[in-house]
Amino acid sequence: MTETPLIxxxxxxxxxxxxxxxxxxxxxxxxxxxxxxxSRAVRLSGATAVDLWHAxxxxxxxxxxxxxxxxxxxxxxxxxxxxxxxxxxxKIIDAANSDAKLPVLGICNGFQILTEAHLxxxxxxxxxxxxFLCRDQVxxxxxxxxxxxxxxxxxxxxxxxxxxQDGQYIADEKTLDALExxxxxxxxxxxxxxxxxxRDIAGISNAAGNVVGLMPHPEHAVETGYGPAHTGxxxxxxxxxxxxxxxxxx
Amino acid sequence: xxxxxVDVMLKPEILDPQGKAIVGALPRLGFxxxxxxxxxxxxxxxxxxxxxxxxxxxxxxxxxxMLSNPVIEDVVNIEVVAD
Numbered sequence: 001m002t003e004t005p006l007i008x009x010x011x012x013x014x015x016x017x018x019x020x021x022x023x024x025x026x027x028x029x030x031x032x033x034x035x036x037x038x039s040r041a042v043r044l045s046g047a048t049a050v051d052l053w054h055a056x057x058x059x060x061x062x063x064x065x066x067x068x069x070x071x072x073x074x075x076x077x078x079x080x081x082x083x084x085x086x087x088x089x090x091k092i093i094d095a096a097n098s099d100a101k102l103p104v105l106g107i108c109n110g111f112q113i114l115t116e117a118h119l120x121x122x123x124x125x126x127x128x129x130x131x132f133l134c135r136d137q138v139x140x141x142x143x144x145x146x147x148x149x150x151x152x153x154x155x156x157x158x159x160x161x162x163x164x165q166d167g168q169y170i171a172d173e174k175t176l177d178a179l180e181x182x183x184x185x186x187x188x189x190x191x192x193x194x195x196x197x198x199r200d201i202a203g204i205s206n207a208a209g210n211v212v213g214l215m216p217h218p219e220h221a222v223e224t225g226y227g228p229a230h231t232g233x234x235x236x237x238x239x240x241x242x243x244x245x246x247x248x249x250x
Numbered sequence: 251x252x253x254x255x256v257d258v259m260l261k262p263e264i265l266d267p268q269g270k271a272i273v274g275a276l277p278r279l280g281f282x283x284x285x286x287x288x289x290x291x292x293x294x295x296x297x298x299x300x301x302x303x304x305x306x307x308x309x310x311x312x313x314x315x316m317l318s319n320p321v322i323e324d325v326v327n328i329e330v331v332a333d
Contacts, residue, residue: 077316077317078319081316081319082316085316115321116319121321122321123319123321123322125260125264125267125322126267126268127267128265128267129267130267130268130271168267170264170321170322171321172263196265196267
């Protein structure tokens with residue numbers, strides 16, 4: 001499928017059949033609103049985006065899964081709390097924990113769902129200032145060896161969009177110390193901490209590195225003329241990383 | 251209809267931003283006796299007929315697995331209200 005540039009000037013890369021053979025599932029829950037952007041980011045990276053519905057009971061032979069942002073089930077109970085029990089989540093949890101180590105990326109509400117599903121430790125509560133916040137945010141890549149970060153340089157600063165209300169990452173001190181010791185802090189906020197997250201943590205990974213969750217939105221920073229400051233494409237690295245992982249380039 | 255009441259609070263060590271906002275607003279209305287406020291959640295699980303031990307056990311399990319997140323919250327009270 002070819003993409004029409006949102007703003008003139010973007011050039012469609014020729015279809016690379018090796019990349020297009022990678023099937024990246026994007027899950028939609030009731031209330032998900034960034035699924036289209038995530039699918040578009042997948043296609044811009046050259047892979048094939050596969051729509052998945054929360055009530056599905058099969059993973060449709062996908063090679064990786066993205067759980068995008070939004071407000072699944074209205075976040076009525078806690079952010080991600082009800083989605084965590086959706087039929088498809090049971091399949092994703094099993095596949096992520098299996099020997100095959102299905103790569104799973106949770107963005108924003110997707111990150112919240114992954115913590116509720118216990119694929120990632122800790123939890124998110126309301127921003128310390130209580131306000132919804134939307135802005136360009138600089139992140140530091142702390143671990144570039146995961147399935148979703150290997151296209152970045154270690155210590156690289158990237159700018160992507162941040163937009164959330166329940167973005168304050170919390171965990172007990174023991175868990176935080178373990179995350180730091182095991183190199184599982186994948187991203188940290190640079191400059192002002194936007195939500196009170198412990199130790200400026202913006203994103204983390206599981207021990208195997210196949211599951212990554214973060215609050216900011218790389219899928220909104222994949223196209224020139226459209227991302228942060230209208231130029232940024234720093235988010236593409238996530239989607240290129242998982243292709244490296246799937247195609248064995250890293 | 252009898253119901254099982256479940257009260258959930260953020261763990262004491264976790265800062266409650268909502269309670270903090272409320273405690274800041276109370277003095278403006280003249281309520282000056284409350285130096286601290288914490289906001290929690292109350293669930294009412296309605297039951298058809300008698301609340302048996304089995305149903306109460308279900309409520310306890312629901313409270314621990316879905317109604318609360320043990321990483322950040324405690325179930326502080328479960329009680330049967332018959333009316």
